[in-house]
Amino acid sequence: MSSDFDVFGLGQCSLDYVGVFDSYPSPDTKHEFRRMIVQGGGPVATALVALSRWGRRCLFCGVVGDDGFGEQIRASLEAEGVDTRGLLVRAGEGSQFAFVIAEPVTGRRTILWRRPTGRAVAPAEVDTAWIEAARTFYTDGLFIEASLHAAAVARRAGRAVVVDAGTLRDGMLDLAALSDVFIVSETFCRALVGGDAPLEACRRLAALGPSLTGVTLGARGYVALADGEVISSPAHEVRVVDTTGCGDVFHAAVAYGLLRGWEARRCLDLANRAAARVATRPGGRSAIPSGDEMLSWAERSSTKL
C-alpha cells in the first residue's frame, strides 16, 4: 500500500515571539530584554516541521486568521516542505500567537499565548482523503471534534494514530481510545491522576487502548508504558537556553521512529535526545537535530533494531 504522505497533522500552529530574559519580569515594571526570535510554533506545526526535516512527507490542517500572522505561519510551514492545503483561513480573525519568556539562567520558559480567535476546525472541514493519504494521523486534540472524527477515519483505514496530549480537555480520553500512541504532558498527568504519578497515568491511558502511553516530565525526562513494559529516563543534560518546542519534537521523534518501524524503547530514546537538543537555542525550530543526526543516534542506541 503506497501513501502520498507519511503524516497528516491536525492541530495548533502559532507564531511565536521568543524573548530571551535575564530574569523573570516583576509585575507593574518596564522590563527590557535584549534578544527576540520570531518563529513559527505550535505543537503539531513544529512536529511536522521536524518530521519534514527528517525526510517525512507531511500535510497540515489547522486554523489561522487573515491578520498577517497567518501568512507568516503558512510561510514557516511551506519553507520546510510541509503541505499546507489543510490550513484554513478565517476572515477577520486572529491567528494563534505566543510570547515566550525564555530564561537561560534558570532554564524556565513561560508561554503567554492566545488561541486563534476564529472557530475551530470542524469535522466536515477535514477531508477524508487527507487522512487516508497519510500513514500516520498526528494531533494535539485542540480541535477535539475534528480530531475524534479524523482518528476514527484513520483507524478504519488502518493508519497509526499518534497524540501529543497537552491538556485534559473534554473528549481527550475518547481520543485516547482511538489512539496507538498517547503521550501526555505533566499537566495532563496531574489532571488525570490528581498528582505526580506518571506511571499510574500511563496505566490508566493504556487501559483505554493505546499500545504506547507516556508522560513527558521536562528535566525529569519521561515515563512510558509500551505493551506493558515500563520505560523511563531522565532528560539528557544540556545547557538550556529555551525549552520551547522540546515537547513538540519529542512527540515528532516518537512518530518518526514508529514510521521507521523501530521498537518503542529506541523511539523514546531518540525522542529524549532530540528534545534536549531543541533546548539549546531559542525558539522551537532553531535546534531540531538533522535527519542524519537522528539516524546516527538511532544506530548508537543500545537497544536492538
Place this chain on the structure above:
Amino acid sequence: MSSDFDVFGLGQCSLDYVGVFDSYPSPDTKHEFRRMIVQGGGPVATALVALSRWGRRCLFCGVVGDDGFGEQIRASLEAEGVDTRGLLVRAGEGSQFAFVIAEPVTGRRTILWRRPTGRAVAPAEVDTAWIEAARTFYTDGLFIEASLHAAAVARRAGRAVVVDAGTLRDGMLDLAALSDVFIVSETFCRALVGGDAPLEACRRLAALGPSLTGVTLGARGYVALADGEVISSPAHEVRVVDTTGCGDVFHAAVAYGLLRGWEARRCLDLANRAAARVATRPGGRSAIPSGDEMLSWAERSSTKL
C-alpha cells in the same frame, strides 16, 4: 514667525502587542490570554499621534529596522498624519517591540520591551531644518547625543524644549539644562533623589533651568513646580483597563497646552484628564481624547485662561 510644524519629536517608536490578562502569569507555566491589541507605541511616537489628533502638525525622527515591524510603525504614524521623513531605517536590524501584560482587574501593566537593535540616531542625522521648522522640540532623551544636539539647536532658534524623561540616563541632566519643560517618571525621580520625594526632584530639576518641572506618579497623579509654584493632583478616577500610553499622552497634553499659550496649571489639569482617559481601553492610542474634548475640558478648567 510662521512654522511648518508645531512639534518636532525625536525618540522612541515601537510596535506594541497588548495582551489583556486575568492575572499575572506565573513563571514556567503556559498562560492563555484572550485578547490582544497590536498598535504603534513608544513615548514620543504616541505623543505625536495624540498631538496630531489634536490638530498639531508633527514631524517624527526615530529608528526602526527593516523587519516588518518598521513598516507597521511607519504606517501607524502616517495614518495619523504624522510626517515620518525623519524615521531612519537600519538595514538588517530589528525595530523596537513591546509585549504588554495588561491586567484590568488590578490596573497593573507590565511592559516587556526590546529597544531597536540598530544604532541610535546620531546628531548628524537630525536635520537642523526639521528642528527649526517646528515651534516645539519634544524628546524622551533615548538618543541622548542627538537629543542634546537638537535641544541646543532648538534653544538657539528660540523654540520650546519639552522632555518626557523616563529614565535617568547619562546626559539627561544636561538635557534638563536645555529644557523649558522637564517632567519625569517615578523611576527617574527615585534615581535622582534616592526615594519617594517628587517635590524635591522638581526643585532639583528646576534649579537646572526648566520653568516647568514635574513627576508623574501613576494613580497618585503628579507633582509639579511651575515658576516656583507647586501644583499637584491625584489621578482622575477611571475604570482602568490598561495604563499603556497614559504617561505619553500626559506629556503630549502639556505640550499641547503650552502651544496654545495656556498657563501651567491648566496644561497639567488637562494632561491629568487626558492620561486617565487613555487607561480605559487597551493600547496607548485607543482612547486618546479628541481635540474637541480637550478644548471642552480646558474651557471648564477652574483656572483662568
